[in-house]
Amino acid sequence: MIxxxxxxxxxxxxxxxxxxxxxxxxxxxxxxxFVSILGPSGCGKSTLLYxxxxxxxxxxxxVTVNGQRVTGPSPDRGPVFQEFALFPWKTVLGNxxxxxxxxxxxxxxxxxxxxxxxxxxxxxxxxxxxPKELSGGMKQRVAIARTLAYRPSILLMDEPxxxxxxxTRTRLQNDLLDIWxxxxxxxxxxxxxxxxxxxxxxxxxTMTRAPGRLKQIIAIDLPRxxxxxxxxxxxxxxxxxxxxxxxxDSADSxxxx
Amino acid sequence: xxxxxxxxxxxxAAAGLLAAWELxxxxxxxxxxxxxxxxxxxxxRILTDGEALLDIAASVQRMAVGFVLGVAAAxxxxxxxxxxxxxxxxxxxxxxxxxxxxxxxxxxxxxLWLGVGDASKTLVIFLGVTLPVIYHSYQGSRAVEQKMLWxxxxxxxxxxxxxVRIVLPAALPEILxxxxxxxxxxxxxxxxxxxxxxxxxxxxxxxxxxxxxxYDTVYAMIVIVGxxxxxxxxxxxxxxxxxxxxxxxSHAIIAGTT
Amino acid sequence: xxxxSGIATVVLIGALPIALIxxxxxxxxxxxxxxxxxxxAPSAVAAxxxxxxxxxAYLEHAASTLLRLFAGFGIAVIAGIAIxxxxxxxxxxxxxxxxxxxxLAPVPKIALYPAFIxxxxxxxxxxxxxxxxxxxxxxxxxxxxxxxxxxxxLAWSAQAAGASRWxxxLTVVLPAALPSVLxxxRIGLVISCxxxxxxxxxxxxxxxxxxxxxxxxxxxxVDMFVPLITISLLGxxxxxxxxAVRRRLLAGxxxxxE
Ligand SMILES: Nc1ncnc2c1ncn2[C@@H]1O[C@H](COP(=O)(O)OP(=O)(O)OP(=O)(O)O)[C@@H](O)[C@H]1O
Ligand SMILES: [Mg+2]
Numbered sequence: 118m119i120x121x122x123x124x125x126x127x128x129x130x131x132x133x134x135x136x137x138x139x140x141x142x143x144x145x146x147x148x149x150x151f152v153s154i155l156g157p158s159g160c161g162k163s164t165l166l167y168x169x170x171x172x173x174x175x176x177x178x179x180v181t182v183n184g185q186r187v188t189g190p191s192p193d194r195g196p197v198f199q200e201f202a203l204f205p206w207k208t209v210l211g212n213x214x215x216x217x218x219x220x221x222x223x224x225x226x227x228x229x230x231x232x233x234x235x236x237x238x239x240x241x242x243x244x245x246x247x248p249k250e251l252s253g254g255m256k257q258r259v260a261i262a263r264t265l266a267y268r269p270s271i272l273l274m275d276e277p278x279x280x281x282x283x284x285t286r287t288r289l290q291n292d293l294l295d296i297w298x299x300x301x302x303x304x305x306x307x308x309x310x311x312x313x314x315x316x317x318x319x320x321x322x323t324m325t326r327a328p329g330r331l332k333q334i335i336a337i338d339l340p341r342x343x344x345x346x347x348x349x350x351x352x353x354x355x356x357x358x359x360x361x362x363x364x365x366d367s368a369d370s371x372x373x374x
Numbered sequence: 375x376x377x378x379x380x381x382x383x384x385x386x387a388a389a390g391l392l393a394a395w396e397l398x399x400x401x402x403x404x405x406x407x408x409x410x411x412x413x414x415x416x417x418x419r420i421l422t423d424g425e426a427l428l429d430i431a432a433s434v435q436r437m438a439v440g441f442v443l444g445v446a447a448a449x450x451x452x453x454x455x456x457x458x459x460x461x462x463x464x465x466x467x468x469x470x471x472x473x474x475x476x477x478x479x480x481x482x483x484x485x486l487w488l489g490v491g492d493a494s495k496t497l498v499i500f501l502g503v504t505l506p507v508i509y510h511s512y513q514g515s516r517a518v519e520q521k522m523l524w525x526x527x528x529x530x531x532x533x534x535x536x537x538v539r540i541v542l543p544a545a546l547p548e549i550l551x552x553x554x555x556x557x558x559x560x561x562x563x564x565x566x567x568x569x570x571x572x573x574x575x576x577x578x579x580x581x582x583x584x585x586x587x588x589y590d591t592v593y594a595m596i597v598i599v600g601x602x603x604x605x606x607x608x609x610x611x612x613x614x615x616x617x618x619x620x621x622x623x624s625h626a627i628i629a630g631t632t
Numbered sequence: 633x634x635x636x637s638g639i640a641t642v643v644l645i646g647a648l649p650i651a652l653i654x655x656x657x658x659x660x661x662x663x664x665x666x667x668x669x670x671x672x673a674p675s676a677v678a679a680x681x682x683x684x685x686x687x688x689a690y691l692e693h694a695a696s697t698l699l700r701l702f703a704g705f706g707i708a709v710i711a712g713i714a715i716x717x718x719x720x721x722x723x724x725x726x727x728x729x730x731x732x733x734x735x736l737a738p739v740p741k742i743a744l745y746p747a748f749i750x751x752x753x754x755x756x757x758x759x760x761x762x763x764x765x766x767x768x769x770x771x772x773x774x775x776x777x778x779x780x781x782x783x784x785x786l787a788w789s790a791q792a793a794g795a796s797r798w799x800x801x802l803t804v805v806l807p808a809a810l811p812s813v814l815x816x817x818r819i820g821l822v823i824s825c826x827x828x829x830x831x832x833x834x835x836x837x838x839x840x841x842x843x844x845x846x847x848x849x850x851x852x853x854v855d856m857f858v859p860l861i862t863i864s865l866l867g868x869x870x871x872x873x874x875x876a877v878r879r880r881l882l883a884g885x886x887x888x889x890e
Contacts, residue, residue, distance in 0.1 A: 172788045190791040202785035206807045206884040215803075216793030247884035267793050387731035406750030460645055467646035468653075474867020475860060476826040479833055479841065482848035483856055486670055562740040569742070569834050570845075577743075581834075584746045592746050599743035607738035 118148040118303055119169060119271065124178035126164055137328035138164050142178070144322060144331065148270075149301040153314035155365065156324030156332075162307040163199075165329070166273050169305060170196050182271065192220065195269030199276040201256045203248040209235060209259050210244040216267035234262040238292065254285035258292075265296070271303045279309060287345060290316060298342055311365070315339075315357045316348060323364055333364060406589055413593035420594055426579060430598075433564055433575035436492055440499025441560040445553055448504040452511025452549070453541050462512065469505065477502040478566035490573050495564070502563035503556040510552025514545030550614040557610050561603050672854045680854045681861060690843075694862065697828055697839040700756055704763025705824040709817055712768045713806075716775025716813075721801055726776075733772065741766040745831060759831040766827045767820035774816025778809030811885055814878050821874055825867045829859075 126139040139161040146152050154162050167173040169180050171189045180187040182194065203212050213234055217227035235241055238258035248256055257277055264272065277293075278286045294317060297304060308314050314321045315337055323332040337357060339348065348354040392410045399409035420426050455462040477498055488494045518541050526540050542549075568577025576599055583591035654674050660666040661673035668676070684690040718725040744765055748758035782805050790804040791797075806813070832841025840859040847855035 167788075170788065170792065172784075172791075190788060192792060192794040194792060196785075196788060196792050198785045198789070200783070200785060202783060202789050204786065204789075204804065204807070204884075205886070206810065206882070208884070215790065219790070219794040219799065249884065249886050263789070264792070269792070383727075383731035384734050387735050391732065391735065402751075404751070407747075459642075463642040463645040464649060468649045470868060470871075471650070471864050474822050474825045474871070475864045476830045476833075479829055479844060479860060479863075482844060483853075483860075486851075486853065558738050558740070562742055565740050566742050566830055566834075569745075570830075580743065580746055584749070589750060592750065596743050596747055600739040603739045603743075604735060 118183055119144075119146040119305070120181045121145070121165075121169065122178050122181070124165070124168060124175045124180060126161065126168065126173070127176045139168075139175075140328045140330045142329070142331055144334075146303060146305060148303055150320065151297060151304045151306065151318045152320050152322060153306045153308055153318040154322045154324065155308065155311060155314050155361065156329060157326045157365070158309075159327050160324045161327060161329035162324065163275050166196070166275050166305060166307055169271075170194050170273050172196075192216070192267045193269050194271045194273055195264035195267065197257075197260050197264050197272065197274045197277045199279050201248070201253075201260045203256055203260055203263070205248055208245050208247055209240060209251070212248070212259055212263045213266050216263060220267050231262075231266060234266055235259075237265075237296070238262045254281050254289065257281065257289065261289075261293075269302070271305070274304065274306045276307050276309065278313070286313075291345065293317070294343065311358050311361045315354060315361065316343060316345060321357075321361060323361065335361060335364075405587075408590050408593060410593075412590045413597060416590045416594035417598065420579075420591065420598065429574050429579060430576055432492075433568065433577075434602075436496045436575075437499055437560045437564045440496045440564075441503050441557060443496075444500045444503025444556060444560070445507050447500075448507035448552075448556075449511050449542075449549060451504075452508040452552075453515040453537055453545060455508070455512045456515025456518070456545070457537065457541060465508070469508065472501075473505060476566075478563050478570055481567045481570045485571060490571060495567050495571065495575075498567045499560050499563045502559045506555040506559060507549070507552040510555070511545060511549045514548025514552075515541050517548070518544045547618045550618060554607065554610050554614060557606055558603060561599075561606060565599055669851065669853055672857070676854055677857045677861070681858050684858050685862075693838050693840055693843055694866075696756075697832065697841070697863075698866075700759045700763065700831075700839070701824050701828045703756070704760040704828065705767055705821055707760070708764045708767035708771055708820055708824070711764070712771025712816065712820065713775050713813060715768075716772045716816075717779055717801060717806060719772075719776040720779040720805070721797075733769065737769045737773070742827070742830065745834060749835065754835055759828060759836070762831050763824045763827050767824045770819040770823065771813070771816040774819075775809065775813045778812025778816075779805050781812070782808040811882055814881065818871070818874055818878070821870055822867060825863065825870065829863050 121142055121144040124139060124142045125137070128136040128138055130136055142165060144152075154165065156162050164173060168175050169182075169187065171180075171187045171191065171194065187194075204215065207215065210228075210231055213231040214227055217230060222230070232241075232244070235244055238261060240255060240258055240262070243251065243255065248259065251259065257280075261277065278289050281289065290313060296302075304317075306314070306317060318337050321335045321337060323335070324330065325332050335357070339351070339354060339357075392414075395410040399407050451465065455465055480501065481494065481498055484494045484497055488497065522540060522544065523536055526536050531539065564575070565577040565580075568575035569581055570577075572578050572581060576595065580592060580595040580599070583589075583595060657671070658674050661668065661671055661676075715725075715729060719729050720726065741762065745758070745762050748761045748765075752758040752761055786804055786808050787800050790800045795803065828839070829841040829844075832839035833845050834841075836842040836845075840863055844856055844859045847853075847859075
């Protein structure tokens, strides 16, 4: 469903220096698949996600979604940014309503759907607070609800739980898996945490250091629905985590050309 | 603005403005709006007329004196305001009250006290310059990192020496932004006070020409004042950029006027 | 407790210089060191102030000043925001407007007043035009800088939700830049206050500025103070009103130092 074909990206800096960020990335993601991207800081993970979202144009190559070439953002690809990017002048409800209003949903229906989503991310009762009055984890849940509201079939999540404490992070991971089990959206998920990637994904994509190339793709053959407690004790889970951590530590010489 | 504007773009913009003026004047065809070419033709005459030139020089001199005195008075006030809450509390309400009063409007009263000579006009320019410079020095001084002052105190620096050796250089970029606004304000206050007092100077020449229906001269003077403003601002910006090359580039001035 | 006594101290300290000025002024007048023709007693000015503020004729003058002020400021706000947003939104507009602003912003707009008089007449139109010319630049610059600095991910979030380019500009980029836009507007408001008064001083048959000049011509010193104090208080009042609006509009934004 998502086909990333030979995508490269080179940034031009102010002083006309050329900065290669992504190098010849090809990746196909099936409908309903949960794929995580792992890689060292600055290897271009965010950039890749922005290109799939249509926010940034690739320097070479192309992305197609359901056979259609990506030329700009569209509501079937919903982003969730690491920085939340909530609208500070809108309340929780206003933020979640925004996409529904742009989709032309009637006000009453939009309100009902927004409230339902807010309840789903466990924020019922916080509808009328402004983002600045929320904790980091609450903000991230609003951001997820805001994106889910307009029912994208693809979620593009950039380290959505990166800035959260371990406890909140675990809860949100579970919530995300619940949502995913129910709707089977296609998810492209960037993270720094190997455990998180293995726990959530069908496949884990690892990248080399900058300029980022694909290193290795690992299929995670663990039963679903997954429970964190059970997996932590599961030998196969541990093997995946240790194996991928080793792979990430190893020199980038093993990268495919 | 967001991108630095090249000198070439500024020249093209100025030429475009003149061309638009020329065209609009031809289309309008009214006496009170001569084309750019006729107005510009007057400039050499004005600038070679000894008397007018002396008048303009006197204006600029008053402006320079008012500006220098204003900066000299405003910087220490602003810097101490930034480092002491009590000093800030002392000056803030007074400054708030003075802020919306047009300084040039004090001209009639000050002329009562000091006469129509240089003293009145210089005082008004001085008043016009001080406010933005105080404000920016205050902001700059307030933003100085407290830890920097603690380390200076630990090294044995006294209060005054901390203000001069640490706060002043640290706040310099912001002070210079204030000075840039102050410079434009000095010019504005100078022209305006001369328009109100009508004794001598650029503003006076401008309105005398208006009274005598010498429209070409009116517009020529407008161009001269405009160019003066642009050149002063550009020259100061160049100086500022050199003085504080280490600081982040400043944006075009937002604050400013009369 | 602590905070309250802190605020009380700040207010007291702030009242000090104002009380000091009025005190010295009173002593100067009461002891006859300054003759009333040069410096009327503060009590005389206060009495006249109260008398004038309840006189319909005076209020009519104040109303025409306010009318010009609001007309000019309103146009400047609309034009400044529209152009400022367009500068950020369109490469073309940005490339055209930026150098024009670079050339025009440091020009003392008051020098254009004779040109406005000649083309728009001596009435309200020329004064409003001057207010617009002066107030539009800070608003335009603040809007352009503010919108250019908006976090792109906010706009991306809107576009992904299905917002068109224009929709995104109006519903996300402009609101996100609101703190900066409002700072520009507040500077524009004070400038409007100042400029309208000056324009009325230079040529007018009504308005507060005209009252000052009329009083000066007939050496009515008391009457010279009244419009000046009125415009100062008017400025304070408008500023306070503006801050109330600002607080309401920026309810969701993190506190700023201003
Ligand atoms: N707008 C930009 N202009 C210039 N260079 C950029 C820009 N955005 C990203 N880069 C460069 O591209 C490279 C990849 O950046 P990117 O943000 O995609 O990395 P990342 O893998 O997401 O890193 P992290 O894990 O730290 O978030 C970096 O070297 C960065 O400096
Ligand atoms: Mg990233």
